[in-house]
Amino acid sequence: MDRKLPGVLKMLRFAVLLGLTVLLAGAAGLTLLYRGLVFDALLESEEQSNVALTRTFTNAVWPAHAAFVRGARDIAPPALAGRKEVRELGRALRALAAGTNVVKVKIYDTRGVTVFSTDARQIGEDKSGNPGVQRALAGSAASDITFRQRFDAWEGAISDRNIIASYVPVHLPEGARVEAVMEIYSDVTPLVERMERGLWHILAGVLAVLALVLLAGVWILRRYHRLLKAQEAERLAQEGRIRHQAYHDTLTGLPNRASFTEHLDEALRRARRAQRQLALMFVDLDQFKRVNDSLGHEAGDRLLRVIAGRIQGCVRETDLLFRMGGDEFTVILEDVRGPEEVAMVAQRVIEAARDPLQLLHHELSVSVSVGIAMYPRDDAGGGRLVKSADTAMYRAKELGRNRFLFFAPEMNERVESQLVMEAALRRALKNGEFRLHYQPRVSAATGKVTGVEALLRWARPESDLVEPARFIPALEETGLIVPVGAWVLAEACRQAADWQRAGLGPLRVSVNLSSRQFRSDTLAGTVSGALQASGLAAQLLEVELTESLLVENTEQAMEVMGRLKAIGVAISIDDFGTGYSSLGYLKRFPIDSLKIDRAFVRDLATSRKDAAIVEAIAALARSLGLGLVAEGVEEPFQAEFLRTLHCTELQGYLFGRPVPPEGIAEFLRRRAPLPLRAVS
DSSP states (O other): OGGGHHHHHHHHHHHHHHHHHSHHHHHHHHHHHHHHHHHHHHHHHHHHHHHHHHHHHHHHTHHHHHHHHHHGGGSOHHHHTTOHHHHHHHHHHHHHTTTSSEEEEEEEOTTSBEEEESSGGGTTOBOTTOHHHHHHHTTOOEEEEEEEEEEEETTEEEEEEEEEEEEEEEOSSTTSOOOEEEEEEEEOHHHHHHHHHHHHHHHHHHHHOGGGHHHHHHHHHHHHHHHHHHHHHHHHHHHHHHHHHHHBOTTTOOBOHHHHHHHHHHHHHHHHHHTOEEEEEEEEETTHHHHHHHHOHHHHHHHHHHHHHHHHHHSOTTSEEEEEETTEEEEEEEEEOOHHHHHHHHHHHHHHHHSOEEETTEEEOOOEEEEEEEETTSOTTSSSHHHHHHHHHHHHHHTTSSSEEEOOHHHHHHHHHHHHHHHHHHHHHHHTOEEEEEEEEEETTTOOEEEEEEEEEEEOTTSOEEOHHHHHHHHHHHTTHHHHHHHHHHHHHHHHHHHHHTTSOOOEEEEEOOHHHHHOTTHHHHHHHHHHHHTOOGGGEEEEEEHHHHHHOHHHHHHHHHHHHHHTOEEEEEEETSSOOOHHHHHHSOOOEEEEOHHHHHTTTTOHHHHHHHHHHHHHHHHHTOEEEEOOOOSHHHHHHHHHTTOOEEOSTTTOOOBOHHHHHHHHHHOSOOOSSOOO
16 A cells, blocks of 8 residues: 555645646546545455455355355255354354454355345345456456445444445465355445545635645645555554454464464474474363263363463473364474473473363363474474374374373374275275174073174175274274164164075074264164164164263263164163173163173183172173173083073074074074084
């Protein structure tokens, strides 16, 4: 703005001198020139401000709503205005525009259709023919100023206002393809009124006192200069507020992820030039979700503010602390002497976080896990430092949390190995490489097969069957366990129904449910769908749950198990005695049977403690009227001992290893009790 000022002043001086010669024409020309210049400057300044606001919107808000705007073309206009995404976008824009003179915002998709407006009645309108929209879609901002007798603004209808409308392209990154157009309406009435008042003063002075024309011209120049300066100062202040919002976290006041990226690049450049070491710490709260779930998000927000303050108190003034989002923070430590110095800082952070704190009348003690990467040791090129620190942090969590860990190359190899495994598992699901083997369960009283447990195997091409222990954890971690688990349910039900249709009698099939499956909202529908598709009676399906699932969220577990029981399936607790065994949940939950873990059965002959535990579990099951299944039975002595305890069913190598479906069919065709001998 200041660079343009000298040229503008020269033009105005020339206009004043011309007015001395040609009074009326000069007065009119001076008035029009003044008005045009002020309006142009006002329009240009507001356009720059609105472009800056749009850039902030693109960086801070657009990524969370881009998918909704792109998909709005598939939503009918009447339904579009009522979508929750519109309300969320409105809240985000209101927060972004707080403290500015913005009175209304509209967003158009690439077709020129209004997908968001602070005036909900305008959502769905086609503005593809609007020149401003067309120009913005072509990549250039466009602005215009108009006087409105009535205008529907953010807070309601306003009257007699001067409004500047700016059409600004939305694209990320800068220079990329335009993804949307943002129309921002700014109320510049106060500035225009001041300009108009000055204009009338100038005109009156010129016409009333010819002798003071030159002085009036000087006054015009000074007043014009002051207006531009005031507006420039206001624009800079507004841009400063917007930039602070874009680069700082609103909850903790710390610099955010966008600021972190810029500062890390600068810090790495300084470290390279000075050939000094730099450390990057990733700090993550352990089990933060439990605080949110049990005490609420307000308590979680307070906890994050407290932890942010404690971390800040543990680092040097020259170190930079950022909140990356959620419960994750990063610290950039420049000019460090070595890992020992960084380790001391990390230990201080861990100890400070562990100090008890009062939160909504509850005393809590939380812990953090810290991952550390060093430059140049862990990233000579400067491109993988963030990934290295993040990998170290997750490894620290896997090792038990409440600790710090430096990055090691083998961690990265492990992550890459996990990615390869995930890709292979996705192909396996797509190509139908998974198989089910079945292990028989026999009656402890008669030795006859009463049911089978479905066990997942992976028939990897050009390889032997892959045991579950090698790929089940990867399925859990990637979330693929949900679609794979749905396939297991459907296949197990289908196979049991096929056996029954083949005249082999009704046979209960049990299927293990993972924690992700159990928490899935679609579990009941998946079970019902598998039963309906196969034609299997619900009472012939048993789902096996682990104790840890039941104690993670008791109320949710009660609700899910209630839906399963309403379908009619049986529920058993797998590996009973190895987890959080509780008489309380046995009384509350609709459980049909308990499965004694093989760890207690294996050493019955040599461990009096294991025998006592099995006796106690058996007594508990009898008292509660629950079925009791023993796993891992391999010796006749074990089977006989479990019979004396009134165990209802036995399962183990003594009766059969896990086999393909045709092997179970052979067992069933015998229709005779299985002999009590080890199976080779």
